[in-house]
Every structure is written in structure tokens, then in C-alpha cells.
Amino acid sequence: MLIPVVIGVADIKNRSLAIEDAREPADLMLEAIQAALQDTGLPKASIPKLQSSIDSIDVVRTWTWPYEDLPGLIGEKIGVKPKWTHYSEHGGNSPAKLFDDVARRVSRAECRVGVVTGGEALASLSACAAAKKLPPPGWTRPASTVDSVFSPTSRDMGSNLGAIHQVGAPIHVYPLYENAFRAHRRQSVKENHEESVNLYAQFEQVALQNQYAWNYGKEKLGEKGIGTVGNKNRMICFPYPLLMNAFNTVNLAAACIITTTEYAKELRIPEEKWIYPLGGAGTKDADEFWLRPNFYTSPSISRSLDAALQVSHLTKSDISLFDFYSCFPIVPKLACHHLGLDILNPPKPITLLGGLTSFGGAGNNYSMHAITEMVRRLRGMGESRDSRGCGLVLANGGVLSYQYVVVLGRRPRKDAVYPGENPLPKQVTDVPAPQIEENAEGEAVVETYTVEFKRDGSPLRAYIVGRLKRNGRRFLANHGDEVTLRSMASGGAEVVGRSGQVRQDPEKKGRGLFVMNGRESL
Structure with a gap:
């Protein structure tokens, strides 16, 4: 078995909202890949050899634009014909899952150089929609099977029990968990609100200092701005006002390049650029939220965290940095609660980006940015400061539905053998849930x-x-x-x-x- 290693990462942001500056997701991803190639530290003359060696391309499904074959299009744009291409399903867990899949593929010598990428241009698309104009002519022709490209986040609830009651969107389900979690912990409504405000104010501060964040350089809102409900911060679904909801209208892309230590040495990529995937795990709870055991725990979060640590031969005390997905405050709260971390005063960072409100939701791709930032942060750790140098990324998708956790480190695994499979089943099925009464009285x-x-x-x-x-x-x-x-x-x-x-x-x-x-x- 070969040892997988991350050799290059990059993030791209197109901050302009001018229609003439609108760039499609594929172009943003291409730029991210090119920047990740440069991030390896290779001389310019050596980059073409690495680029031509790319034989695996995994892409996080974009909300922005309906492509016929986005991985194939990216391969064409970078001039390669990879042996493996994959376009994920929708879900914020996808970046971590794809990262783990590529690390496993590389370790088995099924590919030599793998690229994981994703991106959105929802801010540009929204600007076009507001102006009642199509994006610039240079954008890839949309897939013919899609009726409209201006409703990327719309969803058909179907005709199930949730649809009958008009409930089931993320803005509904995450608050259901927050309210149940509050009551389970015997917090008052006021205490719970203050906790969420404090948490997201801390997250905002992180985002304002991250150059890739959508809100980088903006005026600080602070606890007063985030916690005061009013015209600019109206209540969406109790207890979350607007500034506790994910903000997805961004133009962001990211890319990560993974190869083997063997090939990295052959290419003479500096070892200070190497960061090792250590393991990953993920599962999901029932798709229908009303079929879950309760609303104050997430078995899929708990088991994904535990299994990823176990398969990496680590404990939570070995982790120096966390990035917990945070589309709403309840996700990092549940993760902290399970790991025994203080929600407001954790001993280690629980976000590297600042959350989906302040950093930007980036559609399904938020945790790709967490992985790239984790790589940079781990690279920057000196031996004397933190001998372990391990980081954990929790990626969440759906309505607290799907979870995937990956662990990275500055050193390789102790056994040097990357896990051969995700240790968890596709879905948690062994935790009983109450029976449903469809015509309750x-x-x-x-x-x-x-x-x-x-x-x-x-x-x-x-x-x-x-x-x-x-x-x-x-x-x-x-x-x-x-x-x-x-x-x-x-x-x-x-x-x-x-x-x-x-x-x-x-x-x-x-x-x-x-x-x-x-x-x-x-």
C-alpha cells in the first residue's frame, strides 16, 4: 500500500457582482486547480509534468449551473483524460467524502494524482437573475434536461408527511433540533439565544480575518448585530434570525491535489508542503427527519466523529484543530457536546473558516475550503509548538442528514496503511425511533x-x-x-x-x- 499525501491546495474568490465579471463555476474550479498546482512549491517548469499526471478528478456537485459532465469538462480544460471521474450527489458532506475516497484510491495505486474540487457562482447567477439577464455567452451551455438555471436551491418536498405540513427545508429542521437541544439541556430561551449569538460572533471574527471569506474586510457586526432581531436581521424560523442561517450567495471555489509520497519525492515536492490524510468515516440518519430517534442528538455526527478518530488511531486529545460545519449553530453545538468540548470556550479552535453565514455557504462545497485551510494551518505548525499536528473536519449535509469526517496530520499514519474502506454503514439503523401516527388525534x-x-x-x-x-x-x-x-x-x-x-x-x-x-x- 502506498502513502497518500496532500501536496497542493487553493481557494479562489470572485468578489465582483458585475454581470460582465460573472465567471462560471467550472472556470473558478479550473483556476483553483491551477493555483493548487503552484501551491506544491514546484518550479514553474515542473508543473506541466504534475498536471499531465492527473488521472482522477472528483467534483462536488455545484448548485449554480447544470453541467452535462463537469468532471469531464474540467479534465478537458486542464488537458488530461483521467482514468477516474466522479460527480458527487448534493450534500455538504461531499467534500470530505470525496477527499477520503481519493486518498484511498491513491493508496491502492488505482490512480497516481487525484484532484478534488468544487465551486459556486451563486452571487453572479443571482445578479444576472436580478437584472433579468442570462450569464455571459462564455458560460458552458447548460444541460438540456434542466428547465431553469435560476432556481438552484429549489426543492420538491413531494407528498410525504413533511410535505403535507409544509415542513422539511433546512430552515425548518435545524431549528427543530436547536429547540429540542435547548430544552434537553434545560437552558432558558434567553440563555440559548445568547449562546448562539456569542458563538456566531466568535465565528464572524474568524471569517473577517480569512482572506477567502466572502465577508473578509467587511464591517464587524458583533454580538449586537447578530443577536438583535429587526429589519436587517429578521427572524426566519425560531430561534434563528437571518444571521444564524447559512449565506450561499457567493462566488467561491477550492481544489486539493493528492498523490503518493513516492511520486511527491520523484517530483521533488518540498516535504514541508506534505500533509497526510489519516482516515475518514461517514454515515447518515434517516432522510425523513420525523423518523429519527430524537431531536437533541445526531447519531450520524457522533458515530462519524468517533469512527474517523478510531480509524486514524487517534483520540480527540490528539486533535489540534477542528472545523465543524456550521450552516446553523446547532451543528457545532452537537459536535462539541459529543466530544465534551465547551461550546463557547473550547480548548482548541472549532472553526477555521468562520461558518456558512460569515465565510459563505459555498453550496455543497463549504468543507472543501475547510480542508484547504486545514492543510495550510497544519503546514504552519512548528515541531516545537505541536508535535502531533492533527486536524479534523466535520462536513454535514441535508437536514442534519449526512455526515462525513476526515482527519489530516503533519505526519503519516502510525501503521502507514490508509483505511481500505469507510468503517460505517450507509445509514444508522440500530437506534430505535418512535412509531409515527399519521392521523393523530x-x-x-x-x-x-x-x-x-x-x-x-x-x-x-x-x-x-x-x-x-x-x-x-x-x-x-x-x-x-x-x-x-x-x-x-x-x-x-x-x-x-x-x-x-x-x-x-x-x-x-x-x-x-x-x-x-x-x-x-x-
Whole structure:
């Protein structure tokens, strides 16, 4: 078995929103690959040999533009015909999964030089849409099977239980977890809000100092700006205002080049550029959020973290740097909670980028930027400062659905044999979840909830996950009256654990309506 090593990384940002400056994702990725080749430290004359040796191209699926064959297009643009090309499924876990896959492929000598890349041009695309213009003519012709290129993040909820209740988007599901996690920890609503504000203010500070962040160089908002709900920071779904939601309207790309130590030596790439993939692991929870065991833990996060450390022959104390995915505050909170790290005062950094609000969401590709930054940070560690020099990246996708964790280090694995497979099953199936009552009626208790708000700041709709008192079965519901809606939207007393009545909507089959008891004590 060969030893995989990262030899080059790069990030690219196109900050211009002018339509004439709009550059498509493929071009941003190409520039990132070229910059990563230069990052290896090779003399300019030696770079063509490395470039021509690229025989594996993995691409994170872009939200921005419908390509027929994006990996093939990138191979064509860099002048190679790789033995292996792969275009990922949608999901923020993809960068870490692809990174692990390429490291494994290299270690088995199935390829010599692998490229992992991804990128978005959602800011440029949005600017074009706002001007009611198509992107510049130079953009690759879109795939003919796509009806519109101006709705990259739209989703069809289908006709399942979530769709009946109009719930299931990320803006809904992550708040369901935050509210349940708060109640499980016996925090007050105020304490929970202050914790999230403090956390994201710390993250913002990191992003403002990262030259590749979308908000780099911008005015600091701080705790007051992030925590004050108002016109510029309206409530989206309780308890998260706008500045606690991922911001995806960016033009960012990144690339990572992996080869073997053997070929790196042959090319004479300086060893101070080498960073070693040590292992990875990932799994997912049920796609339907209502089929999960609870809303204050994530078995897929816990198991992915544990398995990645185990397969890398490390413990959490061996890790010097973390980057936890952070589309909403609940993800780094759950990761910290599982690893026993203080959420607001961790002994080690838990973000290198600053989160998807301040750094920028970058579609599915956020964690690619975390990997490239991790490589740079690990390179910069001196022997005397940190003899272990290991970093961990947690990549999350879906609605707290899919997780993938990779571990990198300044030194190779102790056994020098890269893991032959992801040690985890595709999905966690051994943690029991409550039975579902699709036509629930009777006395019930709120398991978790959230409220979606209109643009004018008034509450639109409540989403309730509840349990029937008579049999403990779980159900979904919307608010059944205005008092319940406004009580849930107020942010006053804790709603999780409150009792009430659920009934079926006579006008919409399968839709539950929940009304809280007016004088229920907590």
C-alpha cells in the first residue's frame, strides 16, 4: 500500500457582482486547480509534468449551473483524460467524502494524482437573475434536461408527511433540533439565544480575518448585530434570525491535489508542503427527519466523529484543530457536546473558516475550503509548538442528514496503511425511533417545534413534532389556532414539553393541527 499525501491546495474568490465579471463555476474550479498546482512549491517548469499526471478528478456537485459532465469538462480544460471521474450527489458532506475516497484510491495505486474540487457562482447567477439577464455567452451551455438555471436551491418536498405540513427545508429542521437541544439541556430561551449569538460572533471574527471569506474586510457586526432581531436581521424560523442561517450567495471555489509520497519525492515536492490524510468515516440518519430517534442528538455526527478518530488511531486529545460545519449553530453545538468540548470556550479552535453565514455557504462545497485551510494551518505548525499536528473536519449535509469526517496530520499514519474502506454503514439503523401516527388525534405533548416568520416579521406557521400521551407515538402538526401560533412565536416560556390537543384538519387529509393548553404548567 502506498502513502497518500496532500501536496497542493487553493481557494479562489470572485468578489465582483458585475454581470460582465460573472465567471462560471467550472472556470473558478479550473483556476483553483491551477493555483493548487503552484501551491506544491514546484518550479514553474515542473508543473506541466504534475498536471499531465492527473488521472482522477472528483467534483462536488455545484448548485449554480447544470453541467452535462463537469468532471469531464474540467479534465478537458486542464488537458488530461483521467482514468477516474466522479460527480458527487448534493450534500455538504461531499467534500470530505470525496477527499477520503481519493486518498484511498491513491493508496491502492488505482490512480497516481487525484484532484478534488468544487465551486459556486451563486452571487453572479443571482445578479444576472436580478437584472433579468442570462450569464455571459462564455458560460458552458447548460444541460438540456434542466428547465431553469435560476432556481438552484429549489426543492420538491413531494407528498410525504413533511410535505403535507409544509415542513422539511433546512430552515425548518435545524431549528427543530436547536429547540429540542435547548430544552434537553434545560437552558432558558434567553440563555440559548445568547449562546448562539456569542458563538456566531466568535465565528464572524474568524471569517473577517480569512482572506477567502466572502465577508473578509467587511464591517464587524458583533454580538449586537447578530443577536438583535429587526429589519436587517429578521427572524426566519425560531430561534434563528437571518444571521444564524447559512449565506450561499457567493462566488467561491477550492481544489486539493493528492498523490503518493513516492511520486511527491520523484517530483521533488518540498516535504514541508506534505500533509497526510489519516482516515475518514461517514454515515447518515434517516432522510425523513420525523423518523429519527430524537431531536437533541445526531447519531450520524457522533458515530462519524468517533469512527474517523478510531480509524486514524487517534483520540480527540490528539486533535489540534477542528472545523465543524456550521450552516446553523446547532451543528457545532452537537459536535462539541459529543466530544465534551465547551461550546463557547473550547480548548482548541472549532472553526477555521468562520461558518456558512460569515465565510459563505459555498453550496455543497463549504468543507472543501475547510480542508484547504486545514492543510495550510497544519503546514504552519512548528515541531516545537505541536508535535502531533492533527486536524479534523466535520462536513454535514441535508437536514442534519449526512455526515462525513476526515482527519489530516503533519505526519503519516502510525501503521502507514490508509483505511481500505469507510468503517460505517450507509445509514444508522440500530437506534430505535418512535412509531409515527399519521392521523393523530387526542392529548399530546410537544417534542420540539419551530415557527416560520413572514418578511414583515409576523409569524406565518408553526411546525410541531409531538407525542401522543396515550401511546407515545410521534406526529407532525401545524398550529391549530392563532393563540398557539403566537405563543410559540413569542420566545417566552419553554414550549417543548407543553401539553395540548391534536386533531385532524377536515380540509386537508393527513394534516395535524395542534392547540396548546392555555394554562399548562411546565
